[in-house]
Every structure is written in structure tokens, then in C-alpha cells.
Amino acid sequence: MEFTNPLVYGVPCFIAFILLELTYSKTHGHDDLYVWKDLMASGIMGIGSAILGPLIKVTVLIVVFEFTYEFFNPVVDGVRTNIMGYKSFGYAWYVWLLCQLADDFTYYWFHRANHEVRILWAAHIVHHSSDNFNLGTAVRNGWFTLLYKPFFYMWMPAIGFPVEMVVVCLAIESFWQFQLHSLYVPKMGWIEKIFNTHTMHQVHHSQNVEYLDKNHGGFLNIFDKMFGTWKELDDDVEVKFGVIHAPNSYNPIVILTHEFKDIWADVKKAKKFSHKLMYIFGPPGWSHDGSTMTVKQQQRLFKEEKMRNPEAVFSRPN
Structure with a gap:
């Protein structure tokens, strides 16, 4: 070719x-x-x-x-x-x-x-x-x-x-x-x-x-x-770029590998084999003990909070 x-x-x-x-x-x-x-x-x-x-x-x-x-x-x-x-x-x-x-x-x-x-x-x-x-x-x-x-x-x-x-x-x-x-x-x-x-x-x-x-x-x-993933930009929402758990480094090696390092840490601490697999192949943010949340869990919580207080301005979760 x-x-x-x-x-x-x-x-x-x-x-x-x-x-x-x-x-x-x-x-x-x-x-x-x-x-x-x-x-x-x-x-x-x-x-x-x-x-x-x-x-x-x-x-x-x-x-x-x-x-x-x-x-x-x-x-x-x-x-x-x-x-x-x-x-x-x-x-x-x-x-x-x-x-x-x-x-x-x-x-x-x-x-x-x-x-x-x-x-x-x-x-x-x-x-x-x-x-x-x-x-x-x-x-x-x-x-x-x-x-x-x-x-x-x-x-x-x-x-x-x-x-x-x-x-x-x-x-x-x-x-x-x-x-x-x-x-x-x-x-x-x-x-x-x-x-x-x-x-x-x-x-x-x-x-x-x-x-x-x-x-x-x-x-x-x-x-x-x-497939339900489209979202229009809202002019009233201040956009914050980047990721929630950023590498906080300009080192290219850190930028390339930091999430792999986090995966390895989560796999090592997991006791069940099924949990180890989820930390690798599950959605980002998944945790066996609920200590971290997936995107869908974050958005579900966000919607619930907004329904309870529609006038509030919500920020991203920590």
C-alpha cells in the first residue's frame, strides 16, 4: 500500500x-x-x-x-x-x-x-x-x-x-x-x-x-x-476546562502515566477479583466502597440537588 x-x-x-x-x-x-x-x-x-x-x-x-x-x-x-x-x-x-x-x-x-x-x-x-x-x-x-x-x-x-x-x-x-x-x-x-x-x-x-x-x-x-450524549453550551454557565482529578504537573511523563498509576493503586487495595476488574475496565470514578463517584452518579446527584434548590448555582463536586 x-x-x-x-x-x-x-x-x-x-x-x-x-x-x-x-x-x-x-x-x-x-x-x-x-x-x-x-x-x-x-x-x-x-x-x-x-x-x-x-x-x-x-x-x-x-x-x-x-x-x-x-x-x-x-x-x-x-x-x-x-x-x-x-x-x-x-x-x-x-x-x-x-x-x-x-x-x-x-x-x-x-x-x-x-x-x-x-x-x-x-x-x-x-x-x-x-x-x-x-x-x-x-x-x-x-x-x-x-x-x-x-x-x-x-x-x-x-x-x-x-x-x-x-x-x-x-x-x-x-x-x-x-x-x-x-x-x-x-x-x-x-x-x-x-x-x-x-x-x-x-x-x-x-x-x-x-x-x-x-x-x-x-x-x-x-x-x-x-445515543443521548449531546449537550449544548449554556451561555449562563461558566465553563471550567480540564479534569476533576488533574495531574497537577507539566512533566510529560507524569501527564502520560498518572492515571495508570492511580489504577494500579486501586487494584492493589481491592480485595475481590471482581473489584480489581472494575477498577480497570469499569467507568472512571467507580469504587467498591462509594468513596468516589462515576460521572453518572455525579450527574444524578447534581440533578437531585438542582431539583431541591433550582435557584442555587452549583459547582463541581470535589
Whole structure:
């Protein structure tokens, strides 16, 4: 498979737009938008991903995707045919649209799983660990997600989408996700009825209780609306970015590993094997003794308190 991943061309664009937003923020009185140590930490995360990305492409994308595609779509009498009996997909324009839609559907569940399964959250929390929301945060990606993300997408080459088409659609998704991390783009009217926009992604990066685990979509918001995870930004709510249990460090190693360390501590203290499994594969915040709460438990408590006192202004739980 000989083709160039579009993300190769995206890296200099990402850097250019980060510098542009940084310059704009510093020249327009928004000095708190970027914190230098935080930006450096995000930059190191991004550089690491850029270095590891090509390695993962060779060892996972090509091997796994190509093997899957060839196994489920063998050439029969000179025609590539899916094992279910139909001709494998070609490169017509509508196939590209279907592939992009399939990519967005997959991205939704991949992203949602990263928030709802603790061992995956340990890898993904890197992206949410900054208290700042800017284009620098967009490249603050966990390195471990590269190891398992392709396996969520294996079904696409399996049903007949060409491998290079899947990889291009993945890159398009990444471009869209990058530009969502800006506070300078306001609500966009009717566009927000269809697409995942900047204000929706602000909700996703918020640690406000009512906003937790919302808006997992890629470039569309239809799957969030279908599966009950969509939330519009409320102009009356002051957004606090980041995570409730932050690493409190600019050290890249700490940022990458702190949640894995916490998982290990919880597993060691658990007496029952079932509890150990829940600390690994259960939702973040789950505890056998109720000492910590999951997002759903926090939101249930938040709703109960708001119903008892609707005029109060609630903050996030400690």
C-alpha cells in the first residue's frame, strides 16, 4: 500500500495555526489563553504522537488493516469480492461519503469508550488534562491511544472499504477535531444542527458536572443526539476546562502515566477479583466502597440537588 497519510501535511498547518492563535491572544489582551509551560507540555505530547504515528501506521494500520481487507475481500476470478458475496467497494464519490460517515460513527464509539472505560480513559485523559482550551491543547494527545485506536476501525476494511480510503477519512476527522479547539469561533447557527462545532467541543472539554462525558462526536453531532450524549453550551454557565482529578504537573511523563498509576493503586487495595476488574475496565470514578463517584452518579446527584434548590448555582463536586 503506497500512499501518503494526509496528516503528514497537517503537522506544519497545525503548528502555523497554533502560532497564529497564540500571537492573536497575546496581542489582544488574552494573556491567560496560553500558559507557556502548559503549551510546552502539549507540544511534547504532540511531537511524541507525530514520531510514534508513522511507526504505528507501519505496524498496525498496514499490517492489521491490510490483513483484514485481504482476508475479508479476496480476489475471486479477477474481481475483489467480499466474503459476504458482494463486490468490494470502489472509489466512487458516494463511497467516499459513506466511508466518512462510517468513520464518524466509529469515532463516536471509540471516543465514548475512552471516557467510559477506565483503562482507556487513562490513555485519553492526557488530552483533557490541561486547564486551557486552545489549539495547543488539540495536539496534546496520549501516546497509548495509538496502540488500540485502529482496532475500533477494523470493521471498515472488513466490509470492503479500501485501506487507503479509511486512512484518508481518519485524517480528515483529525483535521476537523484539531480546529474545534478554539475559543475564538462563536456559535454558528444552523450549522450546529448538523455539525460538531467549537462551542460543543468546549462542553466536551469542560469539567462542569452537567457537561461531563458529552459531545463525543467527530464532525457530526447526530450520533450524540441519537445515543443521548449531546449537550449544548449554556451561555449562563461558566465553563471550567480540564479534569476533576488533574495531574497537577507539566512533566510529560507524569501527564502520560498518572492515571495508570492511580489504577494500579486501586487494584492493589481491592480485595475481590471482581473489584480489581472494575477498577480497570469499569467507568472512571467507580469504587467498591462509594468513596468516589462515576460521572453518572455525579450527574444524578447534581440533578437531585438542582431539583431541591433550582435557584442555587452549583459547582463541581470535589
